[in-house]
Amino acid sequence: MEPTDTEKRILKAAMLVFERDGFLGARMQVIADEAGISKASLHYYFRTKEKLFDRIFDDYTASIIPLLSTWEDGTDDWQPKVKHFVKELMRVFSESSLLFMAQELHRDPKKLEPRMAKRRTGPNPFLTYYESLRAKGLVRDTDPRPLLVAMQSLCAYPSMNPKMLAGSLRMNAKEYDAFITSYADDAADLLVRMMQK
Amino acid sequence: MEPTDTEKRILKAAMLVFERDGFLGARMQVIADEAGISKASLHYYFRTKEKLFDRIFDDYTASIIPLLSTWEDGTDDWQPKVKHFVKELMRVFSESSLLFMAQELHRDPKKLEPRMAKRRTGPNPFLTYYESLRAKGLVRDTDPRPLLVAMQSLCAYPSMNPKMLAGSLRMNAKEYDAFITSYADDAADLLVRMMQK
DNA sequence: AAACATCTTGACCAGATGGTCAAACCAAAT
DNA sequence: ATTTGGTTTGACCATCTGGTCAAGATGTTT
Numbered sequence: 001m002e003p004t005d006t007e008k009r010i011l012k013a014a015m016l017v018f019e020r021d022g023f024l025g026a027r028m029q030v031i032a033d034e035a036g037i038s039k040a041s042l043h044y045y046f047r048t049k050e051k052l053f054d055r056i057f058d059d060y061t062a063s064i065i066p067l068l069s070t071w072e073d074g075t076d077d078w079q080p081k082v083k084h085f086v087k088e089l090m091r092v093f094s095e096s097s098l099l100f101m102a103q104e105l106h107r108d109p110k111k112l113e114p115r116m117a118k119r120r121t122g123p124n125p126f127l128t129y130y131e132s133l134r135a136k137g138l139v140r141d142t143d144p145r146p147l148l149v150a151m152q153s154l155c156a157y158p159s160m161n162p163k164m165l166a167g168s169l170r171m172n173a174k175e176y177d178a179f180i181t182s183y184a185d186d187a188a189d190l191l192v193r194m195m196q197k
Numbered sequence: 198m199e200p201t202d203t204e205k206r207i208l209k210a211a212m213l214v215f216e217r218d219g220f221l222g223a224r225m226q227v228i229a230d231e232a233g234i235s236k237a238s239l240h241y242y243f244r245t246k247e248k249l250f251d252r253i254f255d256d257y258t259a260s261i262i263p264l265l266s267t268w269e270d271g272t273d274d275w276q277p278k279v280k281h282f283v284k285e286l287m288r289v290f291s292e293s294s295l296l297f298m299a300q301e302l303h304r305d306p307k308k309l310e311p312r313m314a315k316r317r318t319g320p321n322p323f324l325t326y327y328e329s330l331r332a333k334g335l336v337r338d339t340d341p342r343p344l345l346v347a348m349q350s351l352c353a354y355p356s357m358n359p360k361m362l363a364g365s366l367r368m369n370a371k372e373y374d375a376f377i378t379s380y381a382d383d384a385a386d387l388l389v390r391m392m393q394k
Numbered sequence: 395a396a397a398c399a400t401c402t403t404g405a406c407c408a409g410a411t412g413g414t415c416a417a418a419c420c421a422a423a424t
Numbered sequence: 425a426t427t428t429g430g431t432t433t434g435a436c437c438a439t440c441t442g443g444t445c446a447a448g449a450t451g452t453t454t
Contacts, residue, residue, distance in 0.1 A: 025221025146383035153354035
């Protein structure tokens, strides 16, 4: 079944509201208003708030989790890969949603954690890729797990907590946006530095 | 006026509930239950939900913002300072609250941003400290702002989004906790690598 | 013990909230 | 024109929510 136009408008509105107000704070009436339909219509498409939330959350996991695994093809020329990956990651994260997912995972881990786990298969591709480079002596001889954490941190945090970072940098929203654009390159360089021999 | 015992219990309970459910999702009855008093008593101490929230939020800013400025004393021996700072930062962040602050700043920036700004005075101490080291040729000759972002990212993200990171590392909560303890040293080392000539 | 100030609470209220439903609407098929 | 199927909605409901208040408890001063 293709999603109808109305359904798409609902999903877009629901993303906006859930992201800003969280599952508990989101109001069905507000989502309906944002989508330009009545609350009864909203309930016609998604019988309950929870079903609508589940759809949004699962769409996010479906779009983010696979991204975290784009290290499959095994060229040894790793530096361009890092740069490309960092850019991709930051682009996706900049459309928010990570803060939302973290918050909801924190609020109801029992329900939401298994749902994310379902999307992951096998060991983490970055870790295995790094180990293969390490065996060939092409990168620094170190445990790649802190590097994985660092990579996700550098890419995710600036878009998750922009207000606080902008404050530390004494920037307004506009200056911060411009800064973050160029930051993608800096982050990639820093990561290369972490991995280099 | 010293905070009474009951007031302390209220604040502790409110932190727990606000952190988990957010301002919109938090329920005064739940906070009262958690504090072991009646809802009416809760309203006796804090007339409205908003006043209670403001108190919690301001307490957090008061405890976090000053921490971001512990680069005052100007020894040129910067490496131990980085290590010490990273440990301090991660210790404070590990008691959660950052996710909460980011979420609330995202939900109502107009109200909350000025409140954080009030705590900050002058330029960022890390940036000026790095510039002084840079002028003496003791560190890498580079714009320190991406380094500041990297530092906060490395320290903040692992405690803000533990579930997703643990998933990437294919760890359960217990393994992740153990990993993060040792990660503090790794993060400090990575930061030193970023700053070294 | 009486007067006083400070806490504590059950009962209550007005407004909001998720969800339901019968009636109306509308386009395509007959 | 009428039927048929999916879609839309105003009105409605039970329950929940932040907040109030009068009455009582508790402790301190005189």
